[in-house]
Amino acid sequence: MIDIAGILTANILNIVLITLGGALISLAVHFVPVGGAPAAMAQATGVGTGTVQLAAGAGLTGLVTAGAMMNVTDSMLLVLASGAVGAMIMISVTMIVGQWVYVYGVGCPPVSAKVKYDPITKDRQDLYVSQGTEGHGIPTVSFVSGVIGGALGGIGGGLVYYSLLIIENVAPTTEIVGIAAIFAIGIFFVNSVIPSYNIGGTIEGFHDPKFRRVPKAILSSLVVTFLTAIMGVLAIGGL
């Protein structure tokens, strides 16, 4: 039997960081402009896929870059930054190619139906919404929001991974890398589904009225991630 109290007190900081990482992922998902199934038919603004899917795709790309960086440096900030950059690249490439399809393949201008003027470019929006739809494509405000979401998600995922990896134990590195990565993936999935329930599966970005529901999701994520963080620290610390 492992020394539960001892491991927990020795790694209290890791637990806090993992919990924070989970909350960051949860916050990040609110920034990612996702229109769900209607967006795939140019019926709603945002990327035409599910929240969880896009957030997981971006966050896990960030995990790959963070994992590669973790291999060569001890600097926590650098690991987090490279996680953020990986996720940002994935999400902005996805959004711009999605934009090509909306503009060149479907023939719709990018437009938001939730606001009258784009908060960043001040462009008029409502006149460009085609009949019977709730917007289409990815207007600048949603694009920027998505990039922010990618950055936060990458930082969150990187933080979880990094905090799990530096837990003190006696096991060889390859084993710790495997277990920390799979744990980070588990925590990432949990924290990308919770906000997706919060926003009902679709959101246009930080200008969307649904964005005000953020605190609820963060609270839920804090509770759940805290529990999973304790479990993760105990599992890895006991090795």
Next chain:
Amino acid sequence: MSTGGGKGAHAQISENNIIAFGIAGGLIGIYAAYFLVDLIGGYMSFLAGLGAICGILWGASAVRRVSSYGLGTGVPSIGMLALGIGLVATLFGLAVGGIAGPIISVISAAIIGYIVGILANRTLGIGVPIMEQSMTEIATSGAIIIIGLSTAMIGTFNFEEVVIEVIATGYMAVIFIAGGLAVLHPYNANLGPDEKQDRTFATAIEKGAIAMILAGVVASINESASGTLTILIGLLIWYIAFTEFYKLVKRDAYKITGSGLLPSKEELE
């Protein structure tokens, strides 16, 4: 995006029986494999694969019930959430539990699943009355599936060996996704107003058999477990379940035709 038959799915087998079958069958399979591998030999590891199939059937049944309410985010997300919880709980339970590892994993998965269910209903206001119970069930079945398939791969659920043989090698990923899709796919694959419980269950067992075969493939390089028997039994179960599934499709479908035109206007009225 549920097009299911409204509130609550129609069931032929009662849910309590399935829950009992999932927990009991799963744990019996896992423990039987654990002890019999030591007593008789590595080829008994297939029992844990059978345990995992019990868990998969249960999980698929829980997904079926909760998804018929329409979650607004599609069927896959709830499974990813539950499998994520199951994964974390499994690693924790096996790490601290020793011989009682699977039981502790199941309990901790149930606790976190229940908490997430409460949060989803109370804080996030998702408004699905059976959310708490469903999250608990799916997360717990996820833990059983993950332990079952790991044990089928290496013949034990001893944490040190799971870490070396299953996690560090990355095979945990295939357990996660093959087990996860075996739970998610059945209801998703039979989505529609005329979905039937037995057809969904036949799909669940068929996909469970595929997960078992994959565990057998990995087991073939581990000396402590035997892949041959796991693969052969998995193939047999797959064949039986697929035949049954096709029979039920023939029973339920409007028409099965080799080829042909669309139904005529008169026919549609």
Next chain:
Amino acid sequence: MEPLTGMGVMALIGAAATIAGASEDLESDVGSQSNPNSQVQLAPQMMYPHRIFNKAVSGEPPSNALMCTIGGTVASVLMSSGTSIVLALTIGAILAAAVHGTFSVSAHLGRSASQKRFKQPVYLDIIRSHVPVIMGYSFITTFCILVVSYLMITVLQHPFPLPLLAFIWGITVGAIGSSTGDVHYGAEREFQNVEFGSGLNAANSGNIVRKAESGLRNGIDNSWFCAKFGGPVTGIAFGMTVFLSGWITVVFDTTKGDALGWASVIAGAIIVLVLIIWNRNIEVAARNAYGPYKEDEKAEVAA
């Protein structure tokens, strides 16, 4: 590592990822995967029975993650028992395609059978003709993803094991495919019966095009159309993601100290900035080219 070797490997990875992305999207067009399938699923209910392959294997990212992970697992098992790498990756991809085939068959049969009351028949020739195509595309996707993952681990020294890395790239390629190429299928190909550029009016939901250039339309006709635009751009998207996220760490060799690591982060941020500006340019051009759909109400009143 020799910088030139690194660049060569990155080029190979980028090329493999581009092929993977394109074949992933075409697979989802033949089989009608992911979000656009909600219209295929809805059509019979709206009295439009069809001959389009109706499947949804639990969302595109998990389904692609499944085949890539199976491929990675089988390949990793074979490699550890001494099989040559090319053979191991090929057998892994073949098994993954076979499993994906069973998922496709059960999804199509199950979903069609569950639409009995809408009189949607099950056409067996659709299964016989589409499933081999679906498996072929999924073989290409899995094989290319395995090549990407294998090169990242062996040459670029990525610490994750093969099945895990294949799992992550599977999720990512599915997320990208369902965000980019699928829109071409869902918003344009399924609704060619409405005017180009009009978006999909919610009133038209379920009214998908069911007649083809010759005969009745099926999934293979759809992939023919999407191969002209949706498929290739998905390939570019996934290729760019994999290439750019690795390229910045190869150009600024992060193994040589943290300063170069930060340089790679800055390079990544610049790339993202360029993409934001590019997106803005597309937005402006599209607004000018297509013009507003309605007149400003105030202007109308004034007139």
